[in-house]
Amino acid sequence: MAQTGTTPLLTPKDFASDQEIRWCPGCGDYSILAQVKKVLPTLGVSREKVVFVSGIGCSSRFPYYMNTYGFHGIHGRAPGIATGISAVNPELQVWVATGDGDGLSIGGNHLLHAIRRNVNIKILLFNNRIYGLTKGQYSPTSELGKKTKSSPYGTIDYPLHPLSVAIGAEATFVARTIDVDVKHLGMVLERAARHKGTAFVEIYQDCNVFNHDAFAYATDKDVKLDNVVYLEHGKPLVFGKNREKGIRLNNMTPEVVSLGGDIKEDDLIFQDERSDNPALAFLLSRMHYPEYPEPVGVFRAVQRPTFEDRLIEQINTAVQKQGRGRIEDLFDDGETWVVE
Amino acid sequence: MSTTTATPATKEPQGTNGKKVVELREAAVRLAGDSGDGMQLVGTQLTNTSAIFGNDISTFPDFPAEIRAPAGTLAGVSGFQIHFSSEDIQTPGDKVDALIAMNPAALKVNIRDVEVGGIVIINEDAFTKSDLAKAHYESNPLEDGSLDRYRVVRIPLSRLTADALKETGLGAKAIDRCKNFFALGIVYWMYDRPMEPTLKWIADKFGKNPAVSEANARALKSGYYFGETAELFPVSYRVAKAKIPPGRYRKITGNEATAIGLVTASCKCSKTLFYGTYPITPASDVLHQLSRYKNYDVRTFQAEDEIAAITSAIGASFAGAIGVTASAGPGIALKTEALGLAVMTELPLVIINVQRGGPSTGLPTKTEQSDLWQAVHGRNGDTPIPVLAAATPGDCFHMAYEAVRLAIRYMTPVLVLTDGYLANGAEPWRIPDPDSLPAIEVSHPNKPNDEKGYMPYKRDDHLVRPWAIPGTAGLEHRIGGLEKQDVSGNVSYDAANHHHMTMVRLNKVLGMARDFPKLEVDGPAQGDLLVVGWGGTYGSINMAVRHMREKGHKVAHVHLRYLYPFQKELGTTLRGYRKVLVPELNTGQLRQLLRGEFLVDAVGYNKIQGKPFLISELEQVMTGLLSEK
Numbered sequence A: 001m002a003q004t005g006t007t008p009l010l011t012p013k014d015f016a017s018d019q020e021i022r023w024c025p026g027c028g029d030y031s032i033l034a035q036v037k038k039v040l041p042t043l044g045v046s047r048e049k050v051v052f053v054s055g056i057g058c059s060s061r062f063p064y065y066m067n068t069y070g071f072h073g074i075h076g077r078a079p080g081i082a083t084g085i086s087a088v089n090p091e092l093q094v095w096v097a098t099g100d101g102d103g104l105s106i107g108g109n110h111l112l113h114a115i116r117r118n119v120n121i122k123i124l125l126f127n128n129r130i131y132g133l134t135k136g137q138y139s140p141t142s143e144l145g146k147k148t149k150s151s152p153y154g155t156i157d158y159p160l161h162p163l164s165v166a167i168g169a170e171a172t173f174v175a176r177t178i179d180v181d182v183k184h185l186g187m188v189l190e191r192a193a194r195h196k197g198t199a200f201v202e203i204y205q206d207c208n209v210f211n212h213d214a215f216a217y218a219t220d221k222d223v224k225l226d227n228v229v230y231l232e233h234g235k236p237l238v239f240g241k242n243r244e245k246g247i248r249l250n251n252m253t254p255e256v257v258s259l260g261g262d263i264k265e266d267d268l269i270f271q272d273e274r275s276d277n278p279a280l281a282f283l284l285s286r287m288h289y290p291e292y293p294e295p296v297g298v299f300r301a302v303q304r305p306t307f308e309d310r311l312i313e314q315i316n317t318a319v320q321k322q323g324r325g326r327i328e329d330l331f332d333d334g335e336t337w338v339v340e
Numbered sequence B: 001m002s003t004t005t006a007t008p009a010t011k012e013p014q015g016t017n018g019k020k021v022v023e024l025r026e027a028a029v030r031l032a033g034d035s036g037d038g039m040q041l042v043g044t045q046l047t048n049t050s051a052i053f054g055n056d057i058s059t060f061p062d063f064p065a066e067i068r069a070p071a072g073t074l075a076g077v078s079g080f081q082i083h084f085s086s087e088d089i090q091t092p093g094d095k096v097d098a099l100i101a102m103n104p105a106a107l108k109v110n111i112r113d114v115e116v117g118g119i120v121i122i123n124e125d126a127f128t129k130s131d132l133a134k135a136h137y138e139s140n141p142l143e144d145g146s147l148d149r150y151r152v153v154r155i156p157l158s159r160l161t162a163d164a165l166k167e168t169g170l171g172a173k174a175i176d177r178c179k180n181f182f183a184l185g186i187v188y189w190m191y192d193r194p195m196e197p198t199l200k201w202i203a204d205k206f207g208k209n210p211a212v213s214e215a216n217a218r219a220l221k222s223g224y225y226f227g228e229t230a231e232l233f234p235v236s237y238r239v240a241k242a243k244i245p246p247g248r249y250r251k252i253t254g255n256e257a258t259a260i261g262l263v264t265a266s267c268k269c270s271k272t273l274f275y276g277t278y279p280i281t282p283a284s285d286v287l288h289q290l291s292r293y294k295n296y297d298v299r300t301f302q303a304e305d306e307i308a309a310i311t312s313a314i315g316a317s318f319a320g321a322i323g324v325t326a327s328a329g330p331g332i333a334l335k336t337e338a339l340g341l342a343v344m345t346e347l348p349l350v351i352i353n354v355q356r357g358g359p360s361t362g363l364p365t366k367t368e369q370s371d372l373w374q375a376v377h378g379r380n381g382d383t384p385i386p387v388l389a390a391a392t393p394g395d396c397f398h399m400a401y402e403a404v405r406l407a408i409r410y411m412t413p414v415l416v417l418t419d420g421y422l423a424n425g426a427e428p429w430r431i432p433d434p435d436s437l438p439a440i441e442v443s444h445p446n447k448p449n450d451e452k453g454y455m456p457y458k459r460d461d462h463l464v465r466p467w468a469i470p471g472t473a474g475l476e477h478r479i480g481g482l483e484k485q486d487v488s489g490n491v492s493y494d495a496a497n498h499h500h501m502t503m504v505r506l507n508k509v510l511g512m513a514r515d516f517p518k519l520e521v522d523g524p525a526q527g528d529l530l531v532v533g534w535g536g537t538y539g540s541i542n543m544a545v546r547h548m549r550e551k552g553h554k555v556a557h558v559h560l561r562y563l564y565p566f567q568k569e570l571g572t573t574l575r576g577y578r579k580v581l582v583p584e585l586n587t588g589q590l591r592q593l594l595r596g597e598f599l600v601d602a603v604g605y606n607k608i609q610g611k612p613f614l615i616s617e618l619e620q621v622m623t624g625l626l627s628e629k
């Protein structure tokens, strides 16, 4: 079973652990797991260099199903664990699997700070807008007024929008994709994996048991093309079954328009994921169904030195300037005197 | 200027300037002023100078919790006590022999600690009506006779400093800021201290700013010469060098010792030290210190909170580094859940608690020993974690080092208790020979340990699991907080397995006692009274016990540095004495552990005032106990 080094012949199967998968039948997590296993062998990273870290929740079982190194942590704290791993061994490829409760509720603080430090980790946030593992309470992404086990009269909390949060926290890579849209999911996962720095990916994930069809508007064959707009760098925001609609900017507000007549593609918003200014990415993150089609794809992908880059640079500079530290010098810090 | 003098009747040789020089065995001096007056700074200078001079020293800085309480108020008083001696000492001194009070608030807060007949030097320029009001003095203590029991020396410190520095070209404010060095100069003259170390320090520190450097140097010298020439001192004092064991020494505080103990351990085993932490009083100085050691490959991480601080350290350990986190009680409380994770995943981890007054935010800058139960018991589940405690500032080095050694050898989190008193207190520290330190052996497997593959929970004969780290081909495995199946480490909800694993985790930690040094007893192996202490009370207890023995009592002292599990000899030792006394700066936490573990009728002496024990109070308690049948 020992898989040494960089042989490129790995297959998805090589990344499967021997553990029985315990998610509910029909859960969106299966599809995400399958795509992750498919993408990993294409990256040229050997299996022992990959670490999956998670917190608590259905999504957080993820590491057990991967035949890589894995750490199933405590609720909300995966970014902390992942930061420690990556800080002491930046050679590793570190993934975090989290959910809307784990990542945005109990672990919100850690998520923010991992992102703003640009730690070189890939965060997959499985958003099912519900608490699955604790059996059906509302989550920080549940829509206002949602009736759940813990909100029989409807929730009174306004939801968080994960991508807006990530962009506000200075994320260098932000994307959204959908569990059943496997091709798109695979593409986004691969781009996240190849990004240097924190990659934040929100995945719409169907909780088949407690919040089935929460994303039907974005997955149902008959309507999805009217409710989703695919982002592509440098391309205008066009959508609809016949690509007959677009999004243009009216002052600061996006507006859905029909193409043809006076309105040309050139009048629409053009996606620019590489812009240093996060304004457009943020604006796109505010587009929600049913007022707008929801954008999926890469919102933002910019380069900035990572936390690990800067950490190692400081260490190397110090070693260069002062020489490798010796115990004797530690002891002799400050004044010393001899007693005879 | 008026002086009330009561010269002590000791031998009085003539000084060079015709004044008397009195030989003292020891002296305790406290410098007190507003937190902006630079008292900690000059206190540190007096400490360094005395240490280099060859005295034994012990210090106790006492600063306000508020960073900038309004100037001149009681809340803003900052003090620094130093005890220097020609003999072996272990505490900053019960009573103050000389107090330097820069303002009325400093006088009011500190006067009660001054020995009757002690010297009180006062900056009389700071005794205006409004200064007195800020300190809530209804009448001027310099005039109402309330200081009659002391030898008060009134000096217009602000004015003299201004006169001495008027040619420096500095502004009035900058000049006034130098009055701490003027005061220090007076103290140096009073106690016959050499000025060179401080002059050198000033030159190094302010070298970039020659005007300020010159002004501080001149203030120090002016204070010294003022003491020499002025009529107000009839005597000066001398404290001879102490006879301390030969070797090379430096001054060290507990927090410094903790930091270099950790780094030394990481050097010894050639591992990266990862220090995840969140700033908190009184632990932050460990972070400040460690963040300078980049060329030792020390990776400090100032996390967003206490939880990320410990979880990042756990992640670092998983990845093969030495993961360390530190805090004070409230921060340790936040780390509790993650401590459980470290126990479950059986990773090496060092957690340092620099204790302070609790509960809740409590007394952030005051010392206390009230987190022992938290350390031993404070977690959900049956979650055994070994607990160590440092006894002196220098001992923080050894306990931090020992914690790393044990954490790696036993694949377990290890908690180290220090406290605010040790953390900020300083003592001379004999620099150890690095080769004399115990070895720290690390082994990471690189091939499967079983025919079925790598088994992360297959243990050695000390019940310790292997430490395979990410990046090692063929040993890919998953760990986490859910109960583990024995050997394979797979998730298991099996009842018998859970019982078994709980007992294994416990027995592993209990078995560590085999690796602890033998319990040291100071005093007779049997007798009337055994005093059992732990942590920063070592100095006071040890001195008090010695005094009692000098008086002919059969009293012994045991100071526990291993609090969970206890050293193997402890039970027998406790039974060798008629009585057992456990003095603690809490309501009796160790006492209860001892009673629970050994069914011994230990009595407590407990003080929860944010202050260390006085030697004298402990002697009183012992005398009382010994006189009972």
Ligand code: SF4
Pocket (backbone or CB within 6 Å): A022, A023, A024, A026, A027, A028, A029, A058, A128, A132, A133, A206, A207, A208, A209, A210
């Ligand atoms: S509860 Fe929902 S999210 Fe959790 S495994 Fe079941 S279907 Fe998936």
